[in-house]
Amino acid sequence: MKRGCLVGALLLLCSCATPRPASTPIFEEAAAVSGLTFVHDPQLSGEFHMPEIMGAGVALIDYDNDGDLDVYLIQGKGKSGNRLFRNDLIPSGRLHFTDVTQAAGVGLAAYGMGVATGDYDNDGYTDLYITNFGPNVLFHNNGNGAFTDVTVKAGVGDARWSTSAAFLDYDRDGDLDLFVLNYIDFTVANNKACFAPSGERDYCTPKAYNPVNATLYRNEGNGRFKDVSAASGITAARGPGLGVTITDANEDGWPDLFVANDTAANLLWINQKDGTFQEQGLASGVAYSEDGLAKAGMGVAAGDYDNDGDEDLFVVNLTREGATLFRRDGPLLFQDASLATGLRPTTFSYTGFGAGWLDYDNDGFLDLFIANGAVTIIEQLRGKPYPFQQANLLLRNEGGKKFSDVSSSAGPALQLEEVSRGAAFGDLDNDGDTDIVVANNNGPIRLLLNQVGNNKPSLLVQGVPLNSRVGLVRKGLPILWRRAQSAYSYLSASDPRVLFASGGVGAEELLVEWPDGYQERFPVKAGVRAVTLKRGAGKGDAGR
Numbered sequence: 284m285k286r287g288c289l290v291g292a293l294l295l296l297c298s299c300a301t302p303r304p305a306s307t308p309i310f311e312e313a314a315a316v317s318g319l320t321f322v323h324d325p326q327l328s329g330e331f332h333m334p335e336i337m338g339a340g341v342a343l344i345d346y347d348n349d350g351d352l353d354v355y356l357i358q359g360k361g362k363s364g365n366r367l368f369r370n371d372l373i374p375s376g377r378l379h380f381t382d383v384t385q386a387a388g389v390g391l392a393a394y395g396m397g398v399a400t401g402d403y404d405n406d407g408y409t410d411l412y413i414t415n416f417g418p419n420v421l422f423h424n425n426g427n428g429a430f431t432d433v434t435v436k437a438g439v440g441d442a443r444w445s446t447s448a449a450f451l452d453y454d455r456d457g458d459l460d461l462f463v464l465n466y467i468d469f470t471v472a473n474n475k476a477c478f479a480p481s482g483e484r485d486y487c488t489p490k491a492y493n494p495v496n497a498t499l500y501r502n503e504g505n506g507r508f509k510d511v512s513a514a515s516g517i518t519a520a521r522g523p524g525l526g527v528t529i530t531d532a533n534e535d536g537w538p539d540l541f542v543a544n545d546t547a548a549n550l551l552w553i554n555q556k557d558g559t560f561q562e563q564g565l566a567s568g569v570a571y572s573e574d575g576l577a578k579a580g581m582g583v584a585a586g587d588y589d590n591d592g593d594e595d596l597f598v599v600n601l602t603r604e605g606a607t608l609f610r611r612d613g614p615l616l617f618q619d620a621s622l623a624t625g626l627r628p629t630t631f632s633y634t635g636f637g638a639g640w641l642d643y644d645n646d647g648f649l650d651l652f653i654a655n656g657a658v659t660i661i662e663q664l665r666g667k668p669y670p671f672q673q674a675n676l677l678l679r680n681e682g683g684k685k686f687s688d689v690s691s692s693a694g695p696a697l698q699l700e701e702v703s704r705g706a707a708f709g710d711l712d713n714d715g716d717t718d719i720v721v722a723n724n725n726g727p728i729r730l731l732l733n734q735v736g737n738n739k740p741s742l743l744v745q746g747v748p749l750n751s752r753v754g755l756v757r758k759g760l761p762i763l764w765r766r767a768q769s770a771y772s773y774l775s776a777s778d779p780r781v782l783f784a785s786g787g788v789g790a791e792e793l794l795v796e797w798p799d800g801y802q803e804r805f806p807v808k809a810g811v812r813a814v815t816l817k818r819g820a821g822k823g824d825a826g827r
Contacts, residue, residue: 333487352370378712400779449527485660578598624684636654644735672700703721741812
């Protein structure tokens with residue numbers, strides 16, 4: 284197992300790792316050996332209640348502000364509840380996790396689905412919002428290792444079936460608002476009997492129920508939120524929402540929302556800069572795939588895979604649909620590049636849920652990881668206790684043109700066949716590359732430690748708020764643009780710090796576009812592996 288390099292209290296990424304032989308696996312599965320022991324329990328009823336097969340998510344959160352990523356895991360209907368594991372890398376120097384759930388007061392025993400992270404009250408500590416099949420919960424981080432349930436005071440306890448959620452400052456007033464996806468009007472009382480082609484009972488599709496609109500809460504700045512869903516316009520379109528991410532689709536500096544719907548058109552909510560949103564999925568080309576189909580959208584991710592300076596959108600779908608890559612060719616102009624990049628045939632046989640852009644080999648181009656697991660019986664697994672297992676995928680970006688499937692050579696961790704759902708991305712061992720935590724439905728948690736990325740230079744940028752845009756200026760190469768974001772994938776929250784891989788070329792400076800539009804430049808010293816940026820400390824009006 285890898286070890287991070289620690290220099291005082293500052294997170295310094297180092298190149299202390301020695302070169303590894305070519306046979307070294309890309310990822311090493313290290314959950315149990317590092318103390319991250321957890322099994323998701325959906326409490327199967329035998330009645331094929333849909334929430335059983337849909338959860339659950341995971342969050343990477345530095346809840347104690349000690350400089351390493353802790354892990355929060357969402358439980359199903361099991362009595363053990365959600366769990367918080369503290370990362371003891373700092374100060375011990377050893378990657379190990381300790382269950383601190385009881386002391387932290389976050390062992391919520393509900394029908395858990397997902398989690399969002401953000402500092403909604405600007406006190407410097409990251410808070411937790413939990414989505415459930417049933418009332419959602421907001422935990423305020425007290426800054427002393429413990430959390431307080433402030434759901435009632437905050438007014439965010441939606442009792443519908445909620446899925447993914449995102450914190451964002453949509454009105455650019457300096458505090459984080461909250462966007463929550465809701466799925467369908469399923470209840471235990473209205474559970475319908477659905478059947479596989481063979482005639483045996485199976486889980487229903489969302490088409491058996493009515494879709495439910497999303498909820499937008501405006502942060503009132505006093506620990507309370509106001510439901511502005513209708514006033515903002517986001518109730519004008521609805522769908523069985525599962526995945527959400529933040530992007531700037533029209534390049535006006537204001538955050539927009541991309542939503543993946545299950546068996547319905549995807550939605551692109553464009554911020555009108557006056558407190559309202561307008562849905563422009565169809566007009567911009569992201570509502571349907573190029574064959575005009577509304578697919579079973581689950582996980583989503585926004586990132587600049589071709590390094591042309593704008594964010595492209597990625598959606599994973601059902602088996603025999605293939606994932607969809609929407610390449611952005613200008614403001615509100617997307618093209619389906621799934622076939623051209625090789626993604627559609629590679630993903631055609633899988634049902635994807637968790638998904639994320641990551642530069643696993645630190646070559647300067649964003650790769651893809653997809654967490655897979657079926658929702659209806661897989662024919663080859665018929666007769667097995669839980670016949671939904673699939674392997675996950677690692678897809679390498681070949682210079683912004685094509686993606687190649689490197690899963691088979693990525694090591695034993697990518698050969699596991701499980702029912703994977705949420706996936707969260709971040710550098711858990713602080714060694715300069717991206718690791719992955721995968722939440723399995725009705726199975727154990729998996730920690731995939733990157734074994735190869737830190738052989739190349741990287742730069743960690745911290746201190747920038749959620750949804751800031753950061754650019755890395757490199758000598759002789761295009762600027763690498765990344766966004767500080769935690770809300771993407773499926774039901775999960777990732778590391779909001781920005782990890783740049785320079786592709787072997789040293790950084791010259793950083794450009795930052797803060798959430799309110801203010802722009803600054805910051806110098807980067809040679810050999811530095813981590814920087815903490817402070818607003819006002821750079822040169823203003825940087826421009827793009």
